[in-house]
Amino acid sequence: MACTAAKCRCRAFFYVVAEGAWVLRCRCKHRHTDHDAGGAPFRCLRPSCPCDAFDSPWVCNCDHPWSEHRQETVEKTFERRLWGGQDDLGLDDLSNVQRTDLLANPLRLRQ
Numbered sequence: 566m567a568c569t570a571a572k573c574r575c576r577a578f579f580y581v582v583a584e585g586a587w588v589l590r591c592r593c594k595h596r597h598t599d600h601d602a603g604g605a606p607f608r609c610l611r612p613s614c615p616c617d618a619f620d621s622p623w624v625c626n627c628d629h630p631w632s633e634h635r636q637e638t639v640e641k642t643f644e645r646r647l648w649g650g651q652d653d654l655g656l657d658d659l660s661n662v663q664r665t666d667l668l669a670n671p672l673r674l675r676q
Contacts, residue, residue, distance in 0.1 A: 573602075589631070591619045 581589050581597050589597045593609050593616035600607040606618030621631040 589621050589623055591616060592622055597621075 591597065591600060591609065593611075593614050595609050595611050595614060595616070597607075597619065599611050600609050600616075600619045608618060609616035623631045625631070625634065
């Protein structure tokens with residue numbers, strides 16, 4: 566999916582792992598945000614850095630390096646359907662769904 570933010574140079578969403586203050590770094594030691602978001606090879610934008618493509622030495626907890634991971638964009642759409650006067654998708658029961666993040670607050674849905 567193409568980015569729709571004004572004046573943004575990126576061509577599409579690209580997930581980058583970040584946890585707290587930790588950010589993904591390239592082999593050139595610069596952050597992923599110091600690299601060109603306009604598209605691969607994501608050259609380093611820091612002055613006098615010889616890096617011509619983003620490549621991280623980071624290894625995921627699955628024991629595979631960053632370079633072996635692939636991203637996919639899956640777009641799903643849902644429509645509300647009534648069957649026999651009842652909600653076919655069971656949206657009324659979703660009010661009890663729990664979030665999977667650390668807060669684990671109940672999910673609130675608008676109807």
